[in-house]
Amino acid sequence: MTLYEQLVVELTNRSFSLQAAYRNGSTPYELSDREPEPYDQQIDDFARMIEEVDCVLVGGASGLSAAGGGDFYYEDNATYRRHFGKFAERYGFKGAFEGSFYRWPTAEARWGYLATFLDTTLNAPLREPYKDLDAILAKKDFFVLTTNQDTQFMKIYPWEKVAEIQGDHRFFQCSRCCTDDVWDATEPVSRMIEAMGDGLEVPTELVPRCPHCGEEAFPWVRGYGNFLQGKLYEEQYRKVSDWLDAHAQQRILFLELGVGRMTPAFIQEPFWALTAQLPQAATSP
Numbered sequence: 001m002t003l004y005e006q007l008v009v010e011l012t013n014r015s016f017s018l019q020a021a022y023r024n025g026s027t028p029y030e031l032s033d034r035e036p037e038p039y040d041q042q043i044d045d046f047a048r049m050i051e052e053v054d055c056v057l058v059g060g061a062s063g064l065s066a067a068g069g070g071d072f073y074y075e076d077n078a079t080y081r082r083h084f085g086k087f088a089e090r091y092g093f094k095g096a097f098e099g100s101f102y103r104w105p106t107a108e109a110r111w112g113y114l115a116t117f118l119d120t121t122l123n124a125p126l127r128e129p130y131k132d133l134d135a136i137l138a139k140k141d142f143f144v145l146t147t148n149q150d151t152q153f154m155k156i157y158p159w160e161k162v163a164e165i166q167g168d169h170r171f172f173q174c175s176r177c178c179t180d181d182v183w184d185a186t187e188p189v190s191r192m193i194e195a196m197g198d199g200l201e202v203p204t205e206l207v208p209r210c211p212h213c214g215e216e217a218f219p220w221v222r223g224y225g226n227f228l229q230g231k232l233y234e235e236q237y238r239k240v241s242d243w244l245d246a247h248a249q250q251r252i253l254f255l256e257l258g259v260g261r262m263t264p265a266f267i268q269e270p271f272w273a274l275t276a277q278l279p280q281a282a283t284s285p
């Protein structure tokens with residue numbers, strides 16, 4: 001097991017006992033009673049840190065996309081209505097995730113929704129916060145670790161610079177995990193969207209199926225209970241662990257962006273643990 005995955009596993013197991021605090025919107029950690037610096041001061045500190053460090057490990061999570069208009073996952077808002085309006089009217093969903101967890105009566109109906117979901121993220125433009133981040137990192141040695149599945153980072157950076165540890169909407173896996181293969185989802189999604197038109201369901205022959213066993217396919221993402229943790233998954237952890245190995249003695253800035261309290265063991269807690277362990281590491285203000 002690679003270094004970063006081991007850290008995540010340890011922190012996940014440990015935080016079972018700490019989850020109650022997170023679930024209440026609180027934290028299991030004792031917080032300092034020091035007042036936060038004024039916002040302008042925090043920006044200045046951050047700019048100085050970016051100048052001074054040798055390299056940056058970015059931990060990018062959902063807030064980064066939400067701040068740039070990817071805010072349709074949990075809310076019934078204008079963005080949600082624009083992309084999912086016909087489903088909101090028919091089923092009363094309030095946000096994209098509600099439909100993802102719905103018990104669909106048929107595969108054709110399920111894929112009408114899932115194809116819409118995947119099409120929405122795959123065809124979203126690069127969002128502003130990612131452009132800003134790219135400008136900030138322009139002259140730095142950096143690596144990105146992300147829990148986002150919406151492929152925003154993949155729209156600007158090459159495969160070797162990003163670890164997507166919760167999956168990626170561009171791939172399908174077997175829903176039964178009969179094989180370690182994942183395969184392209186983008187073509188089948190386009191075909192489903194085109195065939196569906198204004199309707200709510202896809203034709204039976206377009207329901208994506210595993211080429212090995214014929215069972216239904218599923219997007220290669222965590223969150224539905226059957227996330228394939230095979231070769232591609234291990235590769236994500238290998239990328240970030242190799243980067244950390246190569247930079248461990250340098251001045252690393254651990255930069256948390258848009259990380260919430262839902263899954264603290266993937267970015268936030270490992271970043272804190274690594275900052276404490278590595279000789280010249282710092283976290284962003």
Ligand SMILES: [Zn+2]
Nearest residue numbers: 174178210213
């Ligand atoms: Zn299969």
